[in-house]
Amino acid sequence: MLIKVVNPNTTLSMTATIGECARAVAGPGTLVDAVSPSMGPASIESHVDEALSVPGILEQIALGEAQGADGYVIACFGDPGMDAAREAATGPVVGIAEAAMHAASFLGRGFSVVTTLGRTTGRAWDLAEHYGLSRHCRGVHACEIPVLELETDPDARKIITEACRDAMERDGSDAIVLGCAGMADLCGHISSEIGAPVVDGVAAATLFVQSLVTMGLRTGKRAEFAAPPPKKYSGLLAGFGTD
Amino acid sequence: MLIKVVNPNTTLSMTATIGECARAVAGPGTLVDAVSPSMGPASIESHVDEALSVPGILEQIALGEAQGADGYVIACFGDPGMDAAREAATGPVVGIAEAAMHAASFLGRGFSVVTTLGRTTGRAWDLAEHYGLSRHCRGVHACEIPVLELETDPDARKIITEACRDAMERDGSDAIVLGCAGMADLCGHISSEIGAPVVDGVAAATLFVQSLVTMGLRTGKRAEFAAPPPKKYSGLLAGFGTD
Amino acid sequence: MLIKVVNPNTTLSMTATIGECARAVAGPGTLVDAVSPSMGPASIESHVDEALSVPGILEQIALGEAQGADGYVIACFGDPGMDAAREAATGPVVGIAEAAMHAASFLGRGFSVVTTLGRTTGRAWDLAEHYGLSRHCRGVHACEIPVLELETDPDARKIITEACRDAMERDGSDAIVLGCAGMADLCGHISSEIGAPVVDGVAAATLFVQSLVTMGLRTGKRAEFAAPPPKKYSGLLAGFGTD
Amino acid sequence: MLIKVVNPNTTLSMTATIGECARAVAGPGTLVDAVSPSMGPASIESHVDEALSVPGILEQIALGEAQGADGYVIACFGDPGMDAAREAATGPVVGIAEAAMHAASFLGRGFSVVTTLGRTTGRAWDLAEHYGLSRHCRGVHACEIPVLELETDPDARKIITEACRDAMERDGSDAIVLGCAGMADLCGHISSEIGAPVVDGVAAATLFVQSLVTMGLRTGKRAEFAAPPPKKYSGLLAGFGTD
Amino acid sequence: MLIKVVNPNTTLSMTATIGECARAVAGPGTLVDAVSPSMGPASIESHVDEALSVPGILEQIALGEAQGADGYVIACFGDPGMDAAREAATGPVVGIAEAAMHAASFLGRGFSVVTTLGRTTGRAWDLAEHYGLSRHCRGVHACEIPVLELETDPDARKIITEACRDAMERDGSDAIVLGCAGMADLCGHISSEIGAPVVDGVAAATLFVQSLVTMGLRTGKRAEFAAPPPKKYSGLLAGFGTD
């Protein structure tokens, strides 16, 4: 089974970490291919970044289809381009916010999200609402560390751990959801520090896609998510045309 | 990894089928132990049956804890006793309606549930609401075959397949959710007949529990779902006491 | 008119207090029969306790049907087994959380619940949501007094009164709902202390059942809440079988 | 105990019927005073009628306060002026739609409303939403008989009975709510014809107000529903001024 | 184009201010007629005041229909009598809370309302809910200045400005909605002081009505909002009768 894990930003060190976290949980028969697109933002910290990461995601899904990928993970906590990805792919597609929030809902009545910049918390609430999980989402908290500094800031681990501890307390939550793919490798550490379940969306999405593929389940293709009709594209994006 | 799949009714032939369906999807390192309680209803077709299946479920979880089970599936589509089971168990617990509905939400915008008796459709709606998935649940349809006749009625497979086909059409759904553990073995057949994804909760719950255990995730135990306080129990249920 | 008030725990002193509170409001033609089951937990402080109180509730409803009871009150704030009780009983069944929350919604825009242990607040929110009253429910607050210490802790009355006062203030509520049948006898005292309406669910449920019976109203029996189909039960619960 | 039942329209024959229905259920110690205002519409069949019935309702509440009324029923299915009435009255105030919908929610999972004119169905949905009961309200159906013809149309009883039967069937409901005070006297007949619970809001509201008064409960007066600040009124409405 | 801006209270100085604010934004071809009714409360600070302002509003709409008004603004933040006004008027009718909340929803994810008395905040929440904007409404805050003192209290501007600043901070909002027509002239000042968008409902409603009229849009008249059926009215309100 081939699962393609798409990091929608172009920072390869982050793609490497994401790939490791996915591989750490994937089953023995599952091949994880972690990739970054050839185009798009170095990190995703705004609605603009998120929107402009979608062409790259679709590029990677087209490549995945050619490779025969069985399913896809979109590894950015804003779950960018999910509907488009589900249209474009044959196999199942799961976003890491989607997977983490659903997984956390299995672990108790409420979870708290801890993410990077405050300006992205609105998007997290939007997704919780969209997935039907806003009642389970007790709070979305920012630690104000930019995405790419997660790897370089020596205090990042400590700051995020404390933010998780505070969030649990303030929200009366049963579990933590980590709000950025770049935090995937902190999951075990934080969980043992705060003594509570901490969900990393990269692992969760990888396992949920693997589960869906194992069951032979893929996106329903009879209506909204059927392959898009052929279309002429212009200019910079002409290559995406299918007509 | 040991996953205990609890069929809350006492009909062993159904437990056997459920166990096979769970084993068919479980990973190589996962041992599936499918069990029925020593007490309770032969099948679950009413709120009374459902309520009275819970002591048996808790009995099996107590046994599972002694065995060192890593996680539990509650294999009745009414998801009976979920909150109590999460309190009582150390590892994660997932219900089959819960798993199937969440899985179906990954496959498109809407799903239809096809279940046994009309009198159980209210409970299915309740669960969809409780899990936050009522917007995704487009319809709950009964084929009016009693649970135990799923195994014996020679027309069951045909009737259920047609009910699924009709439900997709009427609801404009992207996927079907099978609304009874006793339908687990029909999943592949129906899917190929109607050309759409069909989710069996037994498989989905088994894989989701396996996923949670793989990630080291279990029910948050700091508050609502901590182990229950010690308590004196009387009469027929005295054995459940912990004081 | 005979109203059976079922205290789902087995602590008879609490049953006696509940009976008195119910009788204090019942009309002249109404006989209140306050009972405890022969089986189950001494007090209900967890999801496990609540689930295991349901067989006893159903036992008492079966007895009530034989006695010709006209309606039933389930006198535990978790409203355990409501759906099953409505199936099993001929007359109307009302839970004390249900009654108290509905009554409080007649008294203003928002109410606060004050209950015993923090671990039960999740269930109170669930019920508010289920009854459609989560918008009216402004807060659920625990005073951390175990159920059976309500009768013995000399400071209980004072602590609960202060918790009610604080809850009103913090939530900006119009009324208080007492979150435990064991608090029924404190209702008048607290109300006069804090100068605001305080709703006891035992009184409210008794009067609502009496009202329904007076109007000749009982649970609709055409579909979901029809008497359960006959069923074989096994083991410890064999006596619940009807087949 | 004095309960004032305010028919917000000025048609005295309807007030008489409403009074009889209220008295038929009130307890032995309860005096029912059914009244019509001195001003306002002959029947309430539009938002304009409803809005212009409120001055008359407030006039009657002012009179009731002078009489020492213990509680009030607003006997029009649009529940006009409820918030104002709760501010103006010392005792509890319950509307007949409010009472009927809450009562019906005790009788099963869903109810259907059968009312007079199609143009009033929007208001019924609004109220269901406002009271938190829109999930229980499965349908609102009009029989297109104007309010005052309920008393004179010889076919009214038959038409409404059939509308109730159809509504139950179409909506899969457990109970019927009659959507007009002028239907109060049809309640028993329809219920025996269709074999299902039929709720009349006049009876339900009378009994709920009686229940609240018995418990010593009245509208919370600490904030939103405190007596209105003194105010100068002009013109036709100068008499409503309190300054 | 003639837009009638109805100040539902009878304080003419406030009507004058409201008229100026409406005229300041209206297009060159738009005539704004700002009026007060001949009857009703001097200011609207309770549910009673609000209910008793509706006859005056309907009087002004009847006059407007005779004048050939193209549309109407109801200039009180409780949006009194909206449904009745929409029935009675031929052209579109927009309330100032309605307009301000919708406008604010175009400016970001969340807004805060700053209003006069705390007792009116419940109504603001009701409206947010009714318009579907409760998710956008992050908080409703009172500055406890009575409506008529907005014009006379020398500190009003400062107090309201600080309340707006605090509300933004506490709620994490993107915009402020002013919760009283009497605050209309403070809009620009507050916005420049706090550096955030501040929405005045009088301006917003005037422009939205102008927009609807420009598009030839008016209330749909095929069902609920068709002109009310003819009706006899009695007593003080006899003049409202149409029969």
Added chain:
Amino acid sequence: MLIKVVNPNTTLSMTATIGECARAVAGPGTLVDAVSPSMGPASIESHVDEALSVPGILEQIALGEAQGADGYVIACFGDPGMDAAREAATGPVVGIAEAAMHAASFLGRGFSVVTTLGRTTGRAWDLAEHYGLSRHCRGVHACEIPVLELETDPDARKIITEACRDAMERDGSDAIVLGCAGMADLCGHISSEIGAPVVDGVAAATLFVQSLVTMGLRTGKRAEFAAPPPKKYSGLLAGFGTD
């Protein structure tokens, strides 16, 4: 005042029609600049098309900012890229679905959407939900005419008119919302044919942006919608980088 109306597809004849419809309602002092991006799909009929129209929208907003545009309309009924556009623009941004749905909510209790292809109806529901207007949206109906055939299919006008008539009837709606910018010029015709208000989002959005600019209102820039942080972009999209 300069309002930039961005047609997110690259079909210039459609842009011309959209521009005419916007200009037909804009005030005398408003300049409407209707544009298509240099890149992207010829028409938007899938989630993929929609996602890939966003780079072109952002290109046009960047140009608009350089031109000093005061506000923006996004003229595709899927409202693509709204959050990103609000971040990128200084002035207000309104989508045509957003504007049309809000406008329709002023005209009665419920509206029906009539759109092009069935596969886009899910997106329309999503938007209704996101804007808080799902309760007002009674139905979304497709006439199955591809976007570019709206201009060429000689039967298009008739088919769409009939679809509108049917939708009103089936949904019991008060108004129609046209679900495609390419239908903008049919608005008046359909309205007079079916005798009900028909809302075109292009006109509505143009007038709402004009209204916001007139009031000096723009997107709140203190948090989520502040200008995006500088960022390096790669590959095909390198030109969008700001670092």
